[in-house]
Every structure is written in C-alpha cells, then in structure tokens.
Amino acid sequence: MQQEAPSNRHVRHATRADYDSILKIYAHARDVMKRNGNPSQWGDIYPLASDVLHDIELNRSMLLVDDDSQNGVERLLGVFAICKGSDPTYASIDGAWLDDDPYVAFHRVASSGLARHTAHDMIDWAVRHYRNVRADTHENNLAMQHIFESSGFARCGIITLPPREIGIRERIAFQRHI
Template sequence: MVSDSNATSRRFRHATMQDLPQILKNYARARELMARNGNPTQWGNTFPREEVVREDIAEHRMMLLVDVQDGDERILAQFAVCSGEDPTYRQIDGAWLDDDAYVTIHRITSAGLVRHAARDCIEWTLKHYGNVRADTHPNNKAMQHVFESAGFARCGLIQLLDRPTDTTRIAYQRHEW
C-alpha cells in the first residue's frame, strides 16, 4: 500500500552492509516493475550487480530514504550519489548545461511503500550538491517524468560504456545556481 502518512518522519542516511538484503530486494522489485511497464532491458535480470551495490555502500555513495513505522525503520528508496566526472558523460549527442563540477544520481529505485520517494531523493541531492546529472533508458517513461517534473533539462543522448548493446540513455541535468 502506498501512503504518505509518515512524510514528516522521513530522513536520509548512508546505507550500511546490514541494509544490503533489503536493497537487493528493492532492486529485484524495480527490475520486475520495469519489465512489466515496457522497459525490460534497462536493468535486465541482473543490474545492478551485487558487487556494484556493495561498492556503493563501502564507498558511502549509497543513500537511503527511510522512515519509522510501528517502531521499525523502513527503506523507502535508495540511490547512489557519485561525485567526480562520469566517463559515460564525456560524449553527448546534445549539450550539458555547463561544464561545472557535478554529482551523478545512479541506480535510484523506490520500495513502492510511499508516493514521491524518487522525487524526494532527487530534491535531497539538489539541496546538498546543487549541480546534478542523471540518465535513464528511453523506455523508462516513469523516470523521465520524475526528472522532468523535478525541473531537470533533457540535455541529449549518451551511450553507456559498460555494455555491448542497449546503450542509449537520455541525459538530464539540473543546476541550482
């Protein structure tokens, strides 16, 4: 059931290895949801790989949106905030808003427990980092809507470097001046 009754108790924190089982379940749920909604290839059956998630946690890139319900903490959404230049973003068919330093949001997903969890993650990242880039699959209409409704500019197309096929992604950026 999707609700917003605990919106005021939401907070962000870094993920720990203790969170890994739930994080992996959330990614499995997201893969199934994407496949049912006409986007079976963006994450396929295995993305993100467990070793990537473990590295995100170890490097303090994995952030969680959590709340407490009935005394238990719940993971509402998760995402990686990656600082530094993203090699995938060096080449773009289009143009970035600027060449300023930025962070990239990767591997964002909601647990499906509350509304607007992905938007909240994006807004938190903008508040803390200011200049944010992201990308999504052309078939991922839901994520395109989230980025565009959060004020991101569609900057063009990029090609992923880590796979041989299905590499085109729509690139987005928002810079809080």
C-alpha cells in the same frame, strides 16, 4: 509544485547491514520496470550484487527511510547512488550539458514500493545537497523521464554507456543546476 516529504522521511548512508534489503529493492524495481514496458534497462541482473557492495563501500549508496510509527521501525523507501566527481560516461554527449561546472551523478534509483513520491524525495534531497546534478535513464523508462522533468531537470541529449551485458547502451541525459 511538489509537496514536501513527510517530516519522518530522511536520507542516510547505506551500510553493509542494509545489503540484503537493497538487493530486494532493486529486484522490486526490475519487476516494476518490466511490467511498465522497460524490460531491458536493468534486465534481470542490474545492478549487480558487486555494484551494490561497491556503492556501500565507497559511501555513495544512499537510502530514503522513514519511521513507521505503527510498528516503531525504520522502513527503507528507496535507494540511490550519489557519485561525486566526473562520470566518464558523461564525458561525451550527443547534445550539450547545461554547463561544465562540477556535479554529482545520480544513479541506480529504485523505490521499495512502500510509499509514494520516493523518487521525487530522493531527487529533491540530491539537488538540495549538491545543487548540480546529472542523471540518465533509458528511453523506455517513461516514469523516470517524467520524474526528472517534473523535478526541474532539463533534457540535455543522449549519452552512451560502456559495453555491458544487457540492453541498449544509449540513455537520455538530464541535468539540474540551481
């Protein structure tokens, strides 16, 4: 069973003032993925700066933050996007979703590296608030696969992303519905 997040951790919507910090978090995540044998999921460019701005403008960019009691400032621990409504990339799956109920898609998950268990805390928040969550990750992203599975997600099959500039397009699809 997962430990509860420390009480000073919470999730909030990102704002334009967070933009530069979010870009740094994504750069950190790309470096970590490369060091852990997953250089092609995001390559050197994903998510694009325009994706980050678009997520902020659509109010779907979320931040896991805590209050650093030693310095009295908020620390950005992680970023993710919550996309409401049907995700076109999830319309076709080699496999089967758990159900056809309304869901949110959990995308662009990244940790700043400042604290442990940030991905679990972000996933837990999404499941508590939306109850039916779908997500996907690259076959080489073993860490994220483990996090989804240890958070109670089921592997549902393989989805194919639309054409883009980097990497293979197939992703392992996950879902959790409570």
